[in-house]
Amino acid sequence: MERKKHKRIIAQTLAALSRGLGVFFGSNRIALIIKLKNNSTPEIYDPSGLLDENTEQIQRFLKSPTLKKELKQANWITNLDYNLLPNLKIANTISFGCNMKHIAMQYWIVERQSDLCSKEPILRWLEFAASQLHLDIMDKKNLRENISNLAIESYAMHAVRDHLSDLRTQALGMDVALSFYNILDTIINIASTREEGAWARGGIAFVDPSVIDHVNFMASFPSHEQPTLEDIKHCRKLIQAVEGSTRLLISDGTTIVGISQSQLPKGTVVADFKGRFGFLRFDNKTICAFTESGFVGTNRRPNLDTLERLLHTFQLSEEEANALLNCSFNIVEYAQGRKHGCSIVLDLGEPPTYISGLSLTSPLDLKIPENISLSASFAKIDGALHINKEAQLLSFASLLDGPSMAQECRGRGARYNSALRFSARHPDVVVIVVSSDRPISIIYKGSEYNRLIGKEITFCPKNQPDSTQFSE
Template identity: 45%
Template structure:
């Protein structure tokens, strides 16, 4: 047993796993983390997967095992040498090798609603460099520090990714300071004006490229609002509220109002009330809300609905239409911040559901009918939609017998959908809560329910990768 196998080093690794999982969970939603590692050149590979993230990927990892071994057998460099992405479905991975640590590969989940993988990759990259640093000196002095830093790395990961992308577009010689820009975005997003949340866009342009901006109105240099004066910037933002115009900033001040095409490397913050989005050259980087940056694109996660429709007997055309129109209603309900329930009736002859029926069903392929459906969704009760994408009724009452999966913390709308789908076949219910979560329910089971993962244990001995992939 080498020094690397002592409980001290094992605890260092698990501390980083724990901090990384916790930080990513706050940034992107509940996230598991796994690590494949080789501690010394002539030592075997170990897998640390305390929450079973890599289950099901054994065949692919078995194919990659030889390439991992080849990495260790080559001459190792003192600086970190990134490895090729193993490209496991549904996972984001980053790893590499150096003389301090011959091989490490980190994995985490790629959530369906993620804006960009870039910040998460920078996060994994930092975890890898932290582990190398721990192994190059007395880990006892760094154990907890690494975990704490990784827990709160969101803004740093976004900043690192933006700098990388802007360097590719503009070269290394850039002057727009990213940390103050990100701080200003969060500060303005939390500043109300006469009780109203901010709306509008601010474009942060590389200073030397301001001459290429199509200004509609510019401010004298000595009178430009300072970006650190959040109240002044918030007031000025009203000038572009509900328009296609931008406030233009060089990262220090607001230079004026513009429209049209923006120079490369421009960061745009779109304020949409109590939340917003950050883009870089039309690439969505992240969102923000409640003073935090988040990975979500704020679109409803309806992957389970898509899968349920795929497994049903409806035709591909019907499946596409149902998913498209259902998504529109769900998005509108979330934007308006009201709850609603949609019942997708996949039976050839739709069921009779108590509620307000329509003399002539509304064809949801017509835009005006989608608008009506979105408005009717605000009425208490459920929308009844056929498999041919017609709205049959609204304010429908869902009843049924009690089922084991009921959760009183979720309210009557959720539990009624559980009971109704348990009682009736070929029914899918989508429940939108007023606080934004979306639940897809079928056969009395919530398809979107998340499993409770066991906490990371510091005492478990990691298995050999060779044994794990052959189980």
């Protein structure tokens, strides 16, 4: 009975973490390796097959003398402490491992995306998930039912705050007066406030009061007239004074003190507003991005990791795959930057499929930067770009058609559903669909390839590795 309860708790924790990370940085491929007791066999929870290609590496790691030594030396741990375990170094992942009093070992592994600003907020999130799972396992009376899951799923702002707090402690020590929750709330409120119909553009630097005297002000305000951060409309109006310049509003975490464009003291947090989004930095290191809805972990550049994985399943040389990725990335980035949708057909068959459109007399070689720029301009015209496996543009304004199918999504537009229909009839074709509101979909064989966000996590997925292979 107790084992069944533990399985349910683990599955619910994985599901909550998956939903939260899916919103924060676009990937919810997560896995957990866990041992409840030192003498038990490690169990693998891998609903999305993240560890499928690394089974042997994991097996060697779990049997390594270094890990065994760490597990045996952790007798001092109390209910609220943990011992950090050696890093599980799996390519293109972020991992956090620890052992606690009632869980001998837990390793959380998350897929790392190429457009991630910083892995540190993710590590703080995994640390929190590990602690909540430990508390749930300890709970014998089921008093915490669903409480931790809600906290884990909505931990984005807290993960950012935890990382900022760690950085600030390293830079200035523990005795500092800056309240990060107040600052983060202010940033989101300003990001969601328009002034005369326009979104905020400019920057605010949050300087710790202990070092604010080191700032060289261009202009400062009398203490009794300094706008408080609670007065969002006033702060939003003041940002217009630094728009389109290197100047920054300077805040002590409570009020707007003045304006400066000199070098900022160590331990400064900067919110760089760029319209409907912005970036949060600590001492010039990008921590995350933000929108009017909250904080996100991506740098807002196109993420074509899914396309890269898919291209590796075709018989393409490394040079051909890289050329296709490069031209696709640049065209997608151009479309996203100008907020228009587009479709790109990567035709990997021999010979290429005929598509009705405006054909070119001679294919345009997209290995040449000038030709990529021209193709990006063609993408603004209704219809799809048709590119062959040699990264040559064959036609633009191409019409994608096909019979209706059950997988169509009425919540998406004609561009998306046309790509579903067309790719279902042509198995050697990959279609990249860019929506005007930025999302990217990779369509292959009539469905969205590797679509994992929103996928329900269960305890026993079919592709879960057999945990008995890790026994002694």
